[in-house]
Amino acid sequence: MNSISIRDLSLKFGEATVLDQLNLDVAEGEFLVLLGASGCGKSTLLNCIAGLLDLSEGQIIINGTNVTWAEPKDRGIGMVFQSYALYPQMTVRGNLTFGLKNAKVPREDIEHRVNRAAQMLQIEPLLNRKPGQLSGGQRQRVAIGRALVRDVDVFLFDEPLSNLDAKLRAELRVELKRLHQKLRNTMIYVTHDQVEAMTLADRIAIMRDGVIQQLADPFTIYNQPVNKYVASFIGSPAMNFLDGAYGIDEQPSFTSNNLDIALGRYNFKTRAEDNRPIYLGIRPEHVHVGNAAQEQPFNSDISVEVVEPMGSDTLVWTSLDNQPFHFRMDGQATVNVGDRLPIGFDPVKASLFDKTSELRL
Amino acid sequence: MTVESYEITRAKPSKSSAKEPSGAKPLRRINPTRIMLYSVLLVAAVYYLLPLYVMMMTSLKGLPEIRLGNIFAPPMEVTFAPWAKAWDTACTGLYCEGLKVGFWNSVRITIPSVIMSITIASVNGYALSNWKFKGSEVFFTILIFGSFIPYQVMLYPLVIVTRELGIFGSLQGVIFIHTIFGMPILTLLFRNYFAALPEELFKAARVDGAGFWGIFLKVLVPMSAPIFVVAVILQVTGIWNDFLFGVIFAGVKNFPMTVQLNNIVNTTQGVKEYNVNMAATLLTGAVPLAVYFFSGRFFVRGVAAGAVKG
Amino acid sequence: MSIAKRPNPLFRNLNAKIAALPMIATTLVVFLGCSIWTVIYSFSKSRALPVNEFVGFAQYERLFRTSRWLISLENIVIYGVLSLLISFVIGFILAALIDQKIRFEDTFRTIYLYPFALSFIVTGIVWQWILNPSLGIQETVRSWGFENFTFDLIANRGTVLYALLIAGIWQGTGFVMVLMLAGIRGVDREIWNAARIDGIPVWKTYLFVIVPMMRGVMVTTLVIVAAGIVKLYDLVVAMTQGGPGIASEVPAKYVYDFMFARANVGQALAASTVMLTTVLIILIPWVYLEYGKKKAQR
Incomplete structure (x- = not known):
C-alpha cells in the first residue's frame, strides 16, 4: 500500500x-x-x-x-x-x-x-x-x-x-x-x-x-x-560532457573533431539517427590513468593543465580534443603541470544525451 | 524598511560600532576639530534644554520675582505654591479645581485607549502577516494611506458617527477615536514585527494543531514582548499628548490634561500667573517625559517605526 | 473523514477575516467613507448643519475670497517650507555629528529628542512664555544692560510665524535627526573604507556619497514631516491662538473654528477638502515612486 x-x-x-x-x-x-x-x-x-x-x-x-x-x-x-x-x-x-x-x-x-x-x-x-x-x-x-x-x-x-x-x-x-x-x-x-x-x-x-x-x-x-541536468546535478566533481555527434558507420560511435570513440557495449535506451549532435558524459572517477588506461576500450594521451590535490584524491584538469576535461587520481600520485599522461575509459560507464532534448540515449 | 531593521538588529550601535573601522575617520586625541564638534553639540543641547530649565525655574518663583524679568535666573526664594495651585485650585474656565481633574481624565482616557488600540492592532498585524486573505493587502494599503489624511477631513463625519452611536462627548467616544486613529501605525508596527519572525515557527505551530488564536496567544505574543513595549510607549505618549480629539469627542467633564492646561493658560481672566502656568505645563509634560526617559531606545524604535515602509 | 472537496474560499481563514473586521470597518467607514462624505458635502450649502442642497463650487469661491483662509494658506506654506528646510538641515547635521563616534552619544541623542515626546500644547505654552516680550528673553537681555534689544517675534504680525517656527523646530528636529542617523548608519560601512582609500574628505563623503544613498530615508521622512505640517493645529492654539489678529492662522484651525465655533460646516468641509487635496499632491508622487521602484526590483 x-x-x-x-x-x-x-x-x-x-x-x-x-x-x-x-x-x-x-x-x-x-x-x-x-x-x-x-x-x-x-x-x-x-x-x-x-x-x-x-x-x-x-x-x-x-x-x-x-x-x-x-x-x-x-x-x-x-x-x-x-x-x-x-x-x-x-x-x-x-x-x-x-x-x-x-x-x-x-x-x-x-x-x-x-x-x-x-x-x-x-x-x-x-x-x-x-x-x-x-x-x-x-x-x-x-x-x-x-x-x-x-x-x-x-x-x-x-x-x-x-x-x-x-x-x-x-x-x-x-x-x-x-x-x-x-x-x-x-x-x-x-x-x-x-x-x-x-x-x-x-x-x-x-x-x-x-x-x-x-x-x-x-x-x-x-x-x-x-x-543531462540530472547527470550534472549528481556527482562531485561534476560529470565531463564532450560535445560531438553520433555516428553509425560500422558500429555506433561518438565523433568530434579528433575523437572517434567506439561505443561498444553501451546500453542504448533509444537509438538515434546518424550524425545526430550528442553529448558524451563520463564521470571523473570512471576515467583511468596510466597502465590501467591502456586496457580501456578508449584511450588517449593528455597534458596536465591544473592540479588540485584534495588529500584522499587529486583532481586533474586537462583538455580532451580541445574540450575541458577533468578526472580523478589517487591522492598519493605525483602529477605536475605539463606532464603527459595516458587516460582511458569504458563507454559502458558513459552516458549519452541528445543535444537538443538533453535526454538520455 | 531600513530604519526599522537597523534599530532591531543593532540594539547598541554606539558600542558595537566603536570597534569597527567604520563611520568617519576616528579621531582619538583632543584636537581642534574634536573641540569644534563637541562645542556645536553642546550649544545645540543648550537650545534643547533651555525651555525645560526656564519652565522649572519659573515654576519655583513667586510672581513678584517673575516680574523682575529674568527668566534665566534661578529663584531667589524657592516656592512650591505654584505647583500646589496648578494641581489643586487653578481655574480651567468655569471650574477652579486645578489640573488634577484633567490628569485623572487623561488617565481614564489613556489606559483603555492604549489597551483597545494595541489589542486590535496586534491582531490585525498578525492576520495581515500570517493569514493573508484576498484583499487583505488592499485594506492595509488604505489604512496606511489613511494615516496621512489630515484628521480635519474626517472630523465632522466622525462627530455624526459617534453621535449616532451615542458616544459623542463621552469617554467611550474619545477612546473609540483613539483606537481608530492608532490603528494604522500600530498595525504597521505589528505586521512588520510578526512578518520578521521565522515563518517556520508559524508552520510548526500549525502542524502542532494550534489554530488562529492558539498560535497568536501561545506562540507569537509570548515572544513579542519588545514590540508590545514599543507600542505601549508610542500610544501612551501619543494619546496623553492629544488635544484635538480630547477637545472634540471627550465632552467638557472628561477634558484631558492638555485641554485643561490650555484653558488654564490661555483663557484666564485677570492676572496671568506665569509660575502656575509653568508648573501646570511641567505637570502635563511629566508623564510623557517620564515614559521617554525610562524607555530610552524603545521610544526611538517606536518613533522610527513611523518611517518604515510597508 | 475524507476531505477531498475544496472548501468555500469565503470560509477559508475565517478567523483571520473575523479578526480583521475592525480594520476593514475602519478603512471602509472612516478613511474612505468619512473622507468621501466630506468631499461630497463640501459642495453643499451646509451652514450650521449639513444639508443635501448642492451648490457646486460656491463654498470654494467663498473660501478663496476669505482673507483669513488666504492668510492661513500663505502661513502654512511659509511655515512648511522653512520648517522642512531647517529641520532637515539641522537634523542631518546633528545626526552626522553624533555619528562621529562621540562620547555620551546616548545622552546627546536623548536631549535632542525629548521635545518630541511632549504635547504641542506644552511646547506652545513654554515658548509663548520664553518669547513673551514683556517678561521673556527680550526683557531678560534688556535687564542685562542691552536696553534696545528687541526680540518680540510673537507680538508682531509680521514675525509671529517665526515664533511658531522656533517652537516647531525645537519639537520636531530630534525626530528628523533620529531618522537621519538611522539612515546614515544603514549605509554599508564598506563605503566609508572605500572613501577613505580614495582620500575623500569626511564632509564630502557625507554630502556626495552618503546623502544620495539615503534617498529612501530622506523621502520617507519628508513625507511624514510634511503630512504632519499640514495638520498643524495644537501648537498655534496653545501659542498664539492665531494672533495677533489673524496673523498666525492656519488651515487646520480654520476648519476647526468654522466647524465647531462658527457653525459654518460648508466652509469647514471645503477647507478640509483643500487640505486633503494638498496631502494627496504630496503623497501620490511618493507612492508612485515607491511602488515603481518595488516593481522594478522584481
Whole structure:
C-alpha cells in the first residue's frame, strides 16, 4: 500500500506555476528524498503535503485518506524544519508537548511519549531547558523529537541539517538513518545536498522547475541519469560532457573533431539517427590513468593543465580534443603541470544525451 | 524598511560600532576639530534644554520675582505654591479645581485607549502577516494611506458617527477615536514585527494543531514582548499628548490634561500667573517625559517605526 | 473523514477575516467613507448643519475670497517650507555629528529628542512664555544692560510665524535627526573604507556619497514631516491662538473654528477638502515612486 499518493498536483502563485501536474507515490516505510537546486519547488511540494500551502489543483492522499483540504494537524504527519522552529519561550518539554496538548492527548500518554522520544534522541537532560540554551545539534534533536511524539506514520523533513556545520551534519545524518531503520516510518526529506540524498534515500526524486526529472534509487540515478541536468546535478566533481555527434558507420560511435570513440557495449535506451549532435558524459572517477588506461576500450594521451590535490584524491584538469576535461587520481600520485599522461575509459560507464532534448540515449 | 531593521538588529550601535573601522575617520586625541564638534553639540543641547530649565525655574518663583524679568535666573526664594495651585485650585474656565481633574481624565482616557488600540492592532498585524486573505493587502494599503489624511477631513463625519452611536462627548467616544486613529501605525508596527519572525515557527505551530488564536496567544505574543513595549510607549505618549480629539469627542467633564492646561493658560481672566502656568505645563509634560526617559531606545524604535515602509 | 472537496474560499481563514473586521470597518467607514462624505458635502450649502442642497463650487469661491483662509494658506506654506528646510538641515547635521563616534552619544541623542515626546500644547505654552516680550528673553537681555534689544517675534504680525517656527523646530528636529542617523548608519560601512582609500574628505563623503544613498530615508521622512505640517493645529492654539489678529492662522484651525465655533460646516468641509487635496499632491508622487521602484526590483 502506498503511504502517500499525489495526483496531478499543481500550484500557481498568480501567473507563476510553481508545481505543474505532479504525480508521486511513496511506499509505506520508504525514505524518499526530494533533491534539487533552490527554487525547484521541492520545499513547496513538501509544504503542500503538510497542508501549509493550498493547492491550485490535484489531490493528496495519505494512508488512504484524501487529505487535500485537511488541516496540517489532521493529516497524520510530523514535520522538522531547517531553522528548527522551536518555540523560544517554552522549555524543551513544552515544545514536545505543545501539539499533544492541543490535541487533548491524556496526560499519562503525553508523559510516556515524551520520555520515549527523549530517550531515543538522548535529550533527557535537556527537557527543562529553553531552546536558547541549546546548541544547534541539540535543537535539531528536539525538533525531531517534536515530530516523533506525534506518533505519526509520515515524517516530513525540510532541509533539517542545512543550518548545522559539516561535522554535526554528518553525525546527525547517520543518526537519522538509524532512526529510520528502527522506526520504519515513511519519510520525505527535502535537501539540496546530494550527499544527504545519496546516503539516506531509498529513492531520490530530482526536481527542476516544479517538475520531477527522475525518480529512482540512488544507484540508478548515479549510473543512469535520464537527462543531462540530472547527470550534472549528481556527482562531485561534476560529470565531463564532450560535445560531438553520433555516428553509425560500422558500429555506433561518438565523433568530434579528433575523437572517434567506439561505443561498444553501451546500453542504448533509444537509438538515434546518424550524425545526430550528442553529448558524451563520463564521470571523473570512471576515467583511468596510466597502465590501467591502456586496457580501456578508449584511450588517449593528455597534458596536465591544473592540479588540485584534495588529500584522499587529486583532481586533474586537462583538455580532451580541445574540450575541458577533468578526472580523478589517487591522492598519493605525483602529477605536475605539463606532464603527459595516458587516460582511458569504458563507454559502458558513459552516458549519452541528445543535444537538443538533453535526454538520455 | 531600513530604519526599522537597523534599530532591531543593532540594539547598541554606539558600542558595537566603536570597534569597527567604520563611520568617519576616528579621531582619538583632543584636537581642534574634536573641540569644534563637541562645542556645536553642546550649544545645540543648550537650545534643547533651555525651555525645560526656564519652565522649572519659573515654576519655583513667586510672581513678584517673575516680574523682575529674568527668566534665566534661578529663584531667589524657592516656592512650591505654584505647583500646589496648578494641581489643586487653578481655574480651567468655569471650574477652579486645578489640573488634577484633567490628569485623572487623561488617565481614564489613556489606559483603555492604549489597551483597545494595541489589542486590535496586534491582531490585525498578525492576520495581515500570517493569514493573508484576498484583499487583505488592499485594506492595509488604505489604512496606511489613511494615516496621512489630515484628521480635519474626517472630523465632522466622525462627530455624526459617534453621535449616532451615542458616544459623542463621552469617554467611550474619545477612546473609540483613539483606537481608530492608532490603528494604522500600530498595525504597521505589528505586521512588520510578526512578518520578521521565522515563518517556520508559524508552520510548526500549525502542524502542532494550534489554530488562529492558539498560535497568536501561545506562540507569537509570548515572544513579542519588545514590540508590545514599543507600542505601549508610542500610544501612551501619543494619546496623553492629544488635544484635538480630547477637545472634540471627550465632552467638557472628561477634558484631558492638555485641554485643561490650555484653558488654564490661555483663557484666564485677570492676572496671568506665569509660575502656575509653568508648573501646570511641567505637570502635563511629566508623564510623557517620564515614559521617554525610562524607555530610552524603545521610544526611538517606536518613533522610527513611523518611517518604515510597508 | 475524507476531505477531498475544496472548501468555500469565503470560509477559508475565517478567523483571520473575523479578526480583521475592525480594520476593514475602519478603512471602509472612516478613511474612505468619512473622507468621501466630506468631499461630497463640501459642495453643499451646509451652514450650521449639513444639508443635501448642492451648490457646486460656491463654498470654494467663498473660501478663496476669505482673507483669513488666504492668510492661513500663505502661513502654512511659509511655515512648511522653512520648517522642512531647517529641520532637515539641522537634523542631518546633528545626526552626522553624533555619528562621529562621540562620547555620551546616548545622552546627546536623548536631549535632542525629548521635545518630541511632549504635547504641542506644552511646547506652545513654554515658548509663548520664553518669547513673551514683556517678561521673556527680550526683557531678560534688556535687564542685562542691552536696553534696545528687541526680540518680540510673537507680538508682531509680521514675525509671529517665526515664533511658531522656533517652537516647531525645537519639537520636531530630534525626530528628523533620529531618522537621519538611522539612515546614515544603514549605509554599508564598506563605503566609508572605500572613501577613505580614495582620500575623500569626511564632509564630502557625507554630502556626495552618503546623502544620495539615503534617498529612501530622506523621502520617507519628508513625507511624514510634511503630512504632519499640514495638520498643524495644537501648537498655534496653545501659542498664539492665531494672533495677533489673524496673523498666525492656519488651515487646520480654520476648519476647526468654522466647524465647531462658527457653525459654518460648508466652509469647514471645503477647507478640509483643500487640505486633503494638498496631502494627496504630496503623497501620490511618493507612492508612485515607491511602488515603481518595488516593481522594478522584481
